Amino acid sequence: MSVIKVVITGPYATGKSQFIRTISEIEVVDTDVPVTNSEELLIKEYTTVGLDYGMITLESGDTLCLFGTPGQERFDFLWEVLAEGCLGYIVLVDSCRPAHIEDTFTLLQRFTQLTAAPFIVGATKQDLPGALPPAYLHRRLGLPPSIPVVGCNACDPDSVQSVLESLMDHIELILKHQL
Amino acid sequence: MALEGHLRDLPLIDMLYIFQASHKVGKVCFTHGTDLGMIWLQDGQLVHAIAVNARTKVPLAQGEEAIALLFEWSDASFRFMELCADEQVKVSITSPLEVVLFNALQQRQSKHMRQSHLEPNSLVRLAPQLAPSCSGGISLSIDHWRIISHLVVETSVEQLADELNYSYDQLIKLLEEMITLNLVNIHTPLAVPQRQCMVGTSLAPQQQQRHVRSLVEAVKQRLRFRMQRGGVHVSH
Ligand SMILES: Nc1nc2c(ncn2[C@@H]2O[C@H](COP(=O)(O)OP(=O)(O)OP(=O)(O)O)[C@@H](O)[C@H]2O)c(=O)[nH]1
Ligand SMILES: [Mg+2]
Numbered sequence: 569m570s571v572i573k574v575v576i577t578g579p580y581a582t583g584k585s586q587f588i589r590t591i592s593e594i595e596v597v598d599t600d601v602p603v604t605n606s607e608e609l610l611i612k613e614y615t616t617v618g619l620d621y622g623m624i625t626l627e628s629g630d631t632l633c634l635f636g637t638p639g640q641e642r643f644d645f646l647w648e649v650l651a652e653g654c655l656g657y658i659v660l661v662d663s664c665r666p667a668h669i670e671d672t673f674t675l676l677q678r679f680t681q682l683t684a685a686p687f688i689v690g691a692t693k694q695d696l697p698g699a700l701p702p703a704y705l706h707r708r709l710g711l712p713p714s715i716p717v718v719g720c721n722a723c724d725p726d727s728v729q730s731v732l733e734s735l736m737d738h739i740e741l742i743l744k745h746q747l
Numbered sequence: 748m749a750l751e752g753h754l755r756d757l758p759l760i761d762m763l764y765i766f767q768a769s770h771k772v773g774k775v776c777f778t779h780g781t782d783l784g785m786i787w788l789q790d791g792q793l794v795h796a797i798a799v800n801a802r803t804k805v806p807l808a809q810g811e812e813a814i815a816l817l818f819e820w821s822d823a824s825f826r827f828m829e830l831c832a833d834e835q836v837k838v839s840i841t842s843p844l845e846v847v848l849f850n851a852l853q854q855r856q857s858k859h860m861r862q863s864h865l866e867p868n869s870l871v872r873l874a875p876q877l878a879p880s881c882s883g884g885i886s887l888s889i890d891h892w893r894i895i896s897h898l899v900v901e902t903s904v905e906q907l908a909d910e911l912n913y914s915y916d917q918l919i920k921l922l923e924e925m926i927t928l929n930l931v932n933i934h935t936p937l938a939v940p941q942r943q944c945m946v947g948t949s950l951a952p953q954q955q956q957r958h959v960r961s962l963v964e965a966v967k968q969r970l971r972f973r974m975q976r977g978g979v980h981v982s983h
Binding site: 570572573624625626627628630632653654655656663664665666667669670673676677680681684685686687693696697698699700701704707709710711712715729732733736739740742743746 | 748749750751752753756757761765766768769771773775827828829932934935936937938939940941942943944945946956959960962963965966967968969970972
């Protein structure tokens with residue numbers, strides 16, 4: 569019986585906790601606390617200080633575990649632990665906050681060095697007015713054409729599911745090329 | 748919540764082309780010190796724009812002139828808003844977007860105020876979808892065409908200036924015009940090392956691949972099953 573680890577990462581307030589909460593079968597281990605930093609308060613009320621952790625059991629008896637990284641920089645030390653042995657990861661980018669594109673670029677730079685695992689990008693908050701299209705975010709993040717950016721609404725189970733499916737498709741494609 | 752930020756993070760040109768491509772309906776409010784600007788979009792087209800001094804209520808500009816003014820506010824903040832239910836939108840702009848933007852760029856007062864973040868090492872490339880033919884009477888110069896013919900491959904600004912024998916300032920001006928016309932994109936590529944599918948077991952590479960493939964298949968099957976059942980039972 570295996571535990572399959574998929575990491576959900578992204579800068580502050582991109583929807584990591586929401587993404588995991590939306591799809592997990594178990595009650596998500598909630599480590600969110602009220603935000604104390606006044607600038608961050610402008611964005612949201614709660615932030616994750618530990619880990620988000622969600623689970624989906626597979627028919628094979630294996631378990632798919634979704635781990636969310638804490639968004640704030642002071643918890644970066646956890647990234648390495650989380651990235652180890654993961655099947656793949658999803659980098660979330662907020663489609664309504666162009667100011668965070670640069671942070672996402674920096675995070676991508678660091679994460680791609682940290683682990684060679686396959687990844688895709690999920691552009692959250694596509695349901696909100698004026699959301700930037702995934703193709704634009706793809707360009708701004710300087711991603712190679714082979715890495716998909718999938719638009720999503722982290723509050724909608726079908727949308728979260730299709731992002732996870734895109735990651736699995738992407739991994740299959742890499743496996744094919746590795747042959 | 749809606750799209751919001753600063754023009755330094757989302758240049759006005761990018762914003763307007765994105766809204767045009769997605770046929771957006773709505774308005775965007777800009778704040779620049781005590782000055783306020785507002786633009787209105789119908790089916791992605793820029794139809795109206797105004798700028799006022801919020802303190803004195805003195806109008807600063809309207810229509811295309813207001814767009815030209817917005818070009819000067821490169822540090823302004825903005826917020827996208829949906830139209831109110833019975834909002835009547837005035838029409839003060841009828842030219843195609845690329846013409847409005849090109850004219851605004853020409854009128855720009857401060858030559859130092861760049862619209863794009865072009866640096867000597869910035870990489871530029873042809874936009875994947877070239878702008879619709881500029882119906883409003885903008886024709887490309889021979890210099891623009893020379894640049895286009897050199898951008899078949901992504902090139903740095905520095906290299907392009909060398910190859911075409913332009914001064915740096917001359918090239919920046921031409922590139923900015925081409926960015927305004929949505930012919931050229933700036934691109935800062937992310938270096939992504941080769942990806943590998945491993946899940947931390949000590950299997951031989953062939954077996955690893957088989958193992959990963961079976962895990963991926965199991966996850967996909969589970970997700971499909973979730974879909975068929977019409978949603979996962981989430982307990983909070
Ligand atoms: N409408 C909408 N709201 C979203 C979406 N994703 C996240 N949110 C909301 O945005 C806020 C922030 O989401 P979180 O899930 O807490 O973000 P996070 O990435 O876990 O944040 P940190 O742990 O602080 O880094 C919450 O109120 C979410 O419900 C989305 O796709 N659409
Ligand atoms: Mg969180």
